[in-house]
Amino acid sequence: MNNVFDIHIFICTNERLSIEKKSCGEQHGLNLIAEFKTQLNAQKLPLKIRTQKSGCLGICQFGPTIAIYPEGIFYVGVQIEDVKEIVESHIINKTLVERLVLKNGH
Numbered sequence: 001m002n003n004v005f006d007i008h009i010f011i012c013t014n015e016r017l018s019i020e021k022k023s024c025g026e027q028h029g030l031n032l033i034a035e036f037k038t039q040l041n042a043q044k045l046p047l048k049i050r051t052q053k054s055g056c057l058g059i060c061q062f063g064p065t066i067a068i069y070p071e072g073i074f075y076v077g078v079q080i081e082d083v084k085e086i087v088e089s090h091i092i093n094k095t096l097v098e099r100l101v102l103k104n105g106h
């Protein structure tokens with residue numbers, strides 16, 4: 001298979017602006033994109049990595065939510081300070097950051 005990207009990171013930046021249901025964009029979705037770009041650039045990896053905004057990934061209650069492909073792993077409750085660990089563990093060492101992985105029923 002010849003993928004356009006080796007790794008594709010989707011970061012929910014949806015802003016619902018509802019007081020009943022929180023959304024990732026209201027929490028720091030955009031800042032997560034900036035931090036991923038900073039951390040990835042610092043690593044100078046020989047990989048084609050795309051980091052981009054996404055709409056709602058459907059797991060709002062556990063957000064901020066990101067999805068990483070080709071593995072199809074969802075990380076939830078992601079904070080700015082978690083990004084470096086995700087890059088080093090998941091992207092570089094191919095080891096999940098278990099405490100942030102979406103599990104069944106969360």
Ligand code: FES
Binds near residue numbers: 055063
């Ligand atoms: S608002 Fe981010 S997953 Fe729904």
